[in-house]
Amino acid sequence: MSYDIVFKRIYQAPEAEDGARILVDRLWPRGKRRESLALTDWYRDASPSPALRRQYHQGEISASVFAARYRGELRDDPDCLLPLMRHARQERLTLLSAARDLEASHLPMLREALLKALEDEDAEDREPASPPCFGAK
Template identity: 65%
Template sequence: MRYEIALKRVYFAAEEDDGARILVDRLWPRGKERGSLSLTEWYRDAAPSSSLRRDYHQGKISEASFQTRYRLELKESADALIPLMRYARQGKLTLLTATRSLPDSHLPLLREALIHALDEEDQSDQELASSPCYLGDFPQGTQP
């Protein structure tokens, strides 16, 4: 199945076709009041950890290192993707961030992880299952 997951800066105006608008940042965007963003939800659990975000913004780690560590965080806390997967299954999902440069933000990596998790789940739903075996439910020597 194909899922529509858009990426936007939270400072851009909400549009009618945004679908579910989810802010995925640990910190609230500067200069924005809570009611002004037309959010469906502010979801922090899939955002980079505070220490990872801090190390990256302070220049202690490279972009490649940030990407590797964030992918690892997402892999280690795969359950954090479940609420976002539910939104994606219901229709268009717009992931929002306050980061200035979307291509350099965590959102493309998050979208990649979401699509991978959705595809894996879809694939597992298509696997054939064997019918249950009732052999142990009958006493030996009798037939149903």
């Protein structure tokens, strides 16, 4: 199955084709009122941890180290993806962030993890049922 997961800056105007609009930043965007954003949800749990975000923004770690550690955080807590997966199964999922360069932010890694988790779940659904499930001897 194909899933439509896109990125958008939180400062861009909402559009009807956005589908579920989920803010996936740890911090609330400056100067924005919740009612003006047309958010479906603000989901912090899938964003980088505060310590990792701080290390990266203060230049203590490189982009590649940040990416490896963030992927590790997502791998260590696969349940953090479940709410986003539910939205992706129903409609277009627009991941929102205040980052200036979305392709250099955590969003591509988050989309990659979401697509992998959705693919794994779909593969499990295609596996045949075990014999006890359908009465085979």
